[in-house]
Amino acid sequence: MEFFDSLRQGFAALGTWQIAVSLMLGAALGIVVGVLPGVGPGVTIAVLLPFTYGMAPLAGISLLLGVYCGAFYGGAVTSILIRTPGEASSIMTMFDGYPMAKNGQAQRALSLAFMSAFVGGIVSALLLGLAARPMAGFAARFGAPESVMAIVLAAVCVGKAYRRQFASAMMMMGIGFFLATVGIDPNSNEQRYTFGIAGVLSGIPLVPVAVGLFGMAQALVMVSSPVPSFDASLIQKAGVSWRGFLEPFKYPKAMAKGLFLGSAIGVLPAVGAALSTSLAYFWAQRGNKDRTPFGQGNPEGIVAAECANNSNSGGAMITVLTLGIPGDAITAIIMGVFVVHGIVPGPSLFMDRPEIINGVLASLLVINVVILGLLVISVKPLARLAYVNPRILGLAILALCFVGAFSAANSMYYVIIATVFGVLGLVCARANIPTIPLILGMVMGDTLEATLRQTLGRSEGSFLPFIERPISAVLVAITVLLLMWPLFSGLFAKRHPNT
Amino acid sequence: MVLGVSLAAATVLMATPQLITPYPAQAVWFESAAFFPGVSLALACVAGLFELYQRRSSVELADSDELDSSAANMRQALGMLALFGLYMLAVPWMGYLSSTWLFLLASGAWLGMSRRATLSLSVLLSLAMWLVFVKVLKVYFGHGWLM
Numbered sequence: 295m296e297f298f299d300s301l302r303q304g305f306a307a308l309g310t311w312q313i314a315v316s317l318m319l320g321a322a323l324g325i326v327v328g329v330l331p332g333v334g335p336g337v338t339i340a341v342l343l344p345f346t347y348g349m350a351p352l353a354g355i356s357l358l359l360g361v362y363c364g365a366f367y368g369g370a371v372t373s374i375l376i377r378t379p380g381e382a383s384s385i386m387t388m389f390d391g392y393p394m395a396k397n398g399q400a401q402r403a404l405s406l407a408f409m410s411a412f413v414g415g416i417v418s419a420l421l422l423g424l425a426a427r428p429m430a431g432f433a434a435r436f437g438a439p440e441s442v443m444a445i446v447l448a449a450v451c452v453g454k455a456y457r458r459q460f461a462s463a464m465m466m467m468g469i470g471f472f473l474a475t476v477g478i479d480p481n482s483n484e485q486r487y488t489f490g491i492a493g494v495l496s497g498i499p500l501v502p503v504a505v506g507l508f509g510m511a512q513a514l515v516m517v518s519s520p521v522p523s524f525d526a527s528l529i530q531k532a533g534v535s536w537r538g539f540l541e542p543f544k545y546p547k548a549m550a551k552g553l554f555l556g557s558a559i560g561v562l563p564a565v566g567a568a569l570s571t572s573l574a575y576f577w578a579q580r581g582n583k584d585r586t587p588f589g590q591g592n593p594e595g596i597v598a599a600e601c602a603n604n605s606n607s608g609g610a611m612i613t614v615l616t617l618g619i620p621g622d623a624i625t626a627i628i629m630g631v632f633v634v635h636g637i638v639p640g641p642s643l644f645m646d647r648p649e650i651i652n653g654v655l656a657s658l659l660v661i662n663v664v665i666l667g668l669l670v671i672s673v674k675p676l677a678r679l680a681y682v683n684p685r686i687l688g689l690a691i692l693a694l695c696f697v698g699a700f701s702a703a704n705s706m707y708y709v710i711i712a713t714v715f716g717v718l719g720l721v722c723a724r725a726n727i728p729t730i731p732l733i734l735g736m737v738m739g740d741t742l743e744a745t746l747r748q749t750l751g752r753s754e755g756s757f758l759p760f761i762e763r764p765i766s767a768v769l770v771a772i773t774v775l776l777l778m779w780p781l782f783s784g785l786f787a788k789r790h791p792n793t
Numbered sequence: 794m795v796l797g798v799s800l801a802a803a804t805v806l807m808a809t810p811q812l813i814t815p816y817p818a819q820a821v822w823f824e825s826a827a828f829f830p831g832v833s834l835a836l837a838c839v840a841g842l843f844e845l846y847q848r849r850s851s852v853e854l855a856d857s858d859e860l861d862s863s864a865a866n867m868r869q870a871l872g873m874l875a876l877f878g879l880y881m882l883a884v885p886w887m888g889y890l891s892s893t894w895l896f897l898l899a900s901g902a903w904l905g906m907s908r909r910a911t912l913s914l915s916v917l918l919s920l921a922m923w924l925v926f927v928k929v930l931k932v933y934f935g936h937g938w939l940m
Contacts, residue, residue, distance in 0.1 A: 345930065461844035465798060468837030472802070472830055479826040485814045486826055487805070510877075515862045517904055518869035686914055689900050692877060693893060693922060696884075701932045709881055713874070720870060723862035725794035735833075743829040750823035 297423055300648070304656030307352060307649045316349065316357040317657055321664045324364015329372055329679045333687055335365035337512050339627050340504040341694050344702035351635040352653040356661070358628045359607075359654070363415055363661050366604045367669060370407040372680050375400060375528045382568040383603045386575040390588065390595035397591055400531040405538025406593050408669050410549065410600035413542065415662035417553050417601075418560065418608025422615075423655040427644060430616040434641035438748040439759045443769035445742045448619045450776050451562055452731050455569075463731045466722075470735020473498050475743060493707045500630050500736060501702040502711035507729045508623070509695040510712055511719025516688030532677035534670055541593060542601075548578040548594040552601025559602075560609020574602035608658060614639055615651055618741060623730040626737045795848065799841030806834040872903050888937025889927055894919040 308314065327338045338361050346354030369384035374391035387407055394403040436444065449467050456463040476487045477497030488494040542549055552574040559570035578598035579588050586592040610625045618639040620626035632639050637647060644651055669676070699712035722729050753759050761767045809827050810816045817825050876899055883892035894915050901911025923940075926932045 461840045461847060462795065464840035465795070465802075465837050465844060468802070468833050468835075468840060469798065471833035472805075472837065475830040475833065481824075482817060482820070482826045484817060484826045486830060487812045488814075489812075511860055514870045514873055515860055515865045517873055517900070518865040518867070519862075520864055520866075685904055685906065686910070689897060689904075689914065690918055692873070692900075693897065693918065696877070696880065697922065697926050697932065700884075700934070701926070701930070704933055706881060706885065713877065713881070717874065719860065720862065720865075721794055723860040724865075724867070727794060727798075729860075739833070746829065747823065755821065755823045 296427070300423060300427075300652045301656060301659075303649065304652030304654075305660075307653040308356070308656050308660060310350075310353075312350060313353045313356055313653075313657070316353040317360055317661060318664060320357040320360020321364045321661050322360075322668055324361040324366075325368040325665060325668060325676060326364075326679060327361065328365035328368015328370075329676050330368075330682060330687060333691065334512070335361050336508040336624055336627070337691060338365075339624055340501075340508040341691070341698040343501050343504065343627055343630055344698050346631050347634055347702070351631060351637060352650060352657070354631045354635075355628060355650070355654060356657040358631065359611075359657055360661050360664075362624055362628070363604070363607050363658070364665050366415075366607070367408060367411050367665050368676075369603075370411065370600060371404065371532070371673065371677055374403045374407060375532060375677055376680055378522070378680070383571050383606075385568070386571040386599035387596055387603070389575070389599075390590070390592050393589070394591035394593075394596075395528050395531070398531075399591070400528055401533040401535040402538040402541070402593075403591075403596060404532065404673060405534045405536075406541055406596045407600045408534065408666060409539045410542045410552070410597045411604040412662055412666045413549060414553060414556055414601040414604035415607060415665075416659060418557055418605035419655060419658035419662065420608075421557050421605075422608035422611055422658065426612055426615055426651065426655075429612060430641040430644045433616045435765065436617075436641070437763070438745040438752075439763055439766040440769065441745040442742060442749055443760060443766045443773065444617055444619060445738050445745075447769050447773045447776075448613075448738065449731075449735070450773050452734055454776055455562075456728055456731075459726075459728055462727045466728060466731040467735040470732040470737075471739040471742065472735075473503070473732070474736050474739025480744075481747065493705075498711065498736075499702065499708065500627075500633075500733075502699045502708040503715045503736060504627050504630070504733060505695050505699045506712035506715025506717075507719040507733060509691055509698065510716025511723060511729070513688045513691035513695060514716065514720050515723060516684045516691070519684070521683055521685060529677045529680060532674045534673055542597045545583055545594045545597050547581065547583070548598040549601050551577045552598040552603075553605050556602035556605030557609045560606035561612055570602040570606060571599045574598040604662075611654060611658070615643060615654065616641060620734060620737055623733050626733050629737055795841050795844050799838050799845065802834045802837040802841065806831060806838065809834075869904060873900060876900055876903060884937070885935045886937055888939045889934040890919055890923040891937070891939040893922060 323338060324335060327333045327335060339358050342358060342361065346357060369379060370387050373379040373384040373388035374395050377388055377392045379385045379388050391403040391407060452467060453460045453463040476494060478495055479486055485495065555574045556570045575595055575598055578594050582592065582594045584592050584594050588595050610622055613619045614625050614629055620629050629639060637643065637650060695712060696709055699708045700706065702708050719729050749759055760770055805812065809831060813827055817827065822828055876896060880892055880896040883895065897915035897918055898911060901914060
């Protein structure tokens with residue numbers, strides 16, 4: 295009952311023209327950037343972030359959520375029609391979508407993908423509504439030690455998500471934590487690492503860092519890379535079929551597998567949609583109903599992958615809203631909207647600003663409906679966007695990065711920061727070093743420092759509170775287990791070489 | 794690059810007493826303003842050294858799922874960065890519209906795009922951006938001697 299009340303209040307909160315326009319614009323932009331070659335939701339959201347400052351919080355969040363969700367749908371178009379996934383999470387859709395399109399069933403493949411993504415998006419939004427409140431109730435029992443350990447566990451999960459790049463991810467996380475400390479210390483008013491520069495006193499702002507690392511670095515790579523060639527003949531065949539829209543419901547097992555993995559993995563920090571889609575795809579291969587081999591146009595492959603892909607969005611928002619811990623780089627930037635408006639994500643948000651929580655839930659539901667509607671009426675012209683030269687797009691993004699960084703504070707200082715981090719992003723890409731952990735570290739650094747100081751201050755420097763309190767002790771145990779896992783698995787492999 | 798980041802983190806860590814003003818020498822370690830930055834820098838330094846060890850020991854490392862720059866021409870990218878630097882200087886001096894137009898024109902030429910594409914892109918995009926950001930969203934870029 296409480297859930298339906300929240301939903302009703304959420305829809306009421308969306309009932310202003312500003313929010314409605316933001317929602318539609320975000321959804322349309324999201325689809326477009328999903329189709330455009332090389333442009334992802336991260337770049338778009340980073341560039342759009344400064345423009346959300348002047349908006350009502352829910353309007354800004356709806357705009358960015360529209361881009362976030364729309365890109366999942368748009369990515370399927372290029373995966374199916376030109377065998378070029380816009381995002382890593384769309385690769386699995388390509389495996390069966392492209393062969394299906396090659397066999398003259400492009401409309402069936404697109405319809406399967408869109409409807410599966412729609413079901414994923416709706417279910418994940420409902421899950422957010424059902425799970426967020428109990429989870430916030432649980433998180434309300436968190437004191438400073440639990441908050442410290444939740445962030446430390448999130449940081450370790452981020453590192454683990456990069457698998458064999460664990461060390462470099464942790465290095466960048468450390469740099470992110472450090473950057474969050476630059477400026478005046480809120481506790482003691484001492485100037486930390488400011489080099490006497492007035493602009494740095496208030497800290498290193500998130501917006502130009504995100505614009506530089508995601509926008510500028512991506513644009514520089516796009517303008518300096520050769521233009522890819524592809525077989526564009528299938529683009530003419532873009533469209534949707536009503537029979538294809540109903541087809542995903544013939545495969546409830548594949549759908550359930552995708553929904554389960556997408557929602558569950560979406561909650562884990564930084565693990566992201568790419569892992570959930572691949573796991574769902576391989577799981578769907580077991581006990582599949584359709585006899586077409588996987589990789590040659592099996593509809594269940596598309597259904598499982600797209601359901602998993604789009605059900606991540608709700609899961610990723612759960613940790614942001616209940617714990618104030620972003621699940622990935624995009625939700626970290628979306629968290630920037632909360633911070634700018636003085637809204638502190640976490641359990642208290644449910645008491646202080648319920649309209650935001652309910653609004654996010656309602657806007658996720660509406661966004662998915664709007665996106666599906668837009669795709670039905672415009673998929674054919676949209677698919678033609680795949681023709682756009684990535685170099686032209688790169689130039690446009692570079693010019694937009696300038697405005698995006700400048701307009702955050704009407705200051706050239708922000709553009710300089712964006713450029714510095716753009717160069718860093720390019721160098722890191724060259725050296726195969728991930729940059730997303732840096733942003734996540736920057737976002738979580740303030741809270742980590744404040745709660746760590748609070749815990750250690752109360753215990754006179756003793757670390758015992760971390761293992762004396764039950765929730766914190768469990769979080770410590772999971773963190774240690776995650777860190778030690780390679781040792782355990784190595785020992786197990788030595789003792790049982792044949793398993 | 795990894796070595797550079799590790800060394801930079803170690804250097805800043807060592808120089809922390811000079812980089813925090815006034816340095817809280819009397820504060821207990823857990824209340825000191827230097828505590829958390831120190832932990833963060835130590836994490837960056839140690840993780841960087843570990844990554845370096847893995848790379849030197851030829852431990853198989855995965856490619857990042859993030860930005861793929863393997864096919865990028867660094868000379869072109871650096872040239873674009875230089876043009877962007879000039880663009881940053883030109884905006885307050887010349888004005889937003891004219892400097893954006895010139896930046897796009899010069900960039901198109903540097904990237905070897907056709908004259909027609911460069912000219913149409915630079916004119917259309919600079920005009921559209923000027924209209925949206927300066928006229929509609931009222932972003933103030935200062936008074937240049939041109940528009």
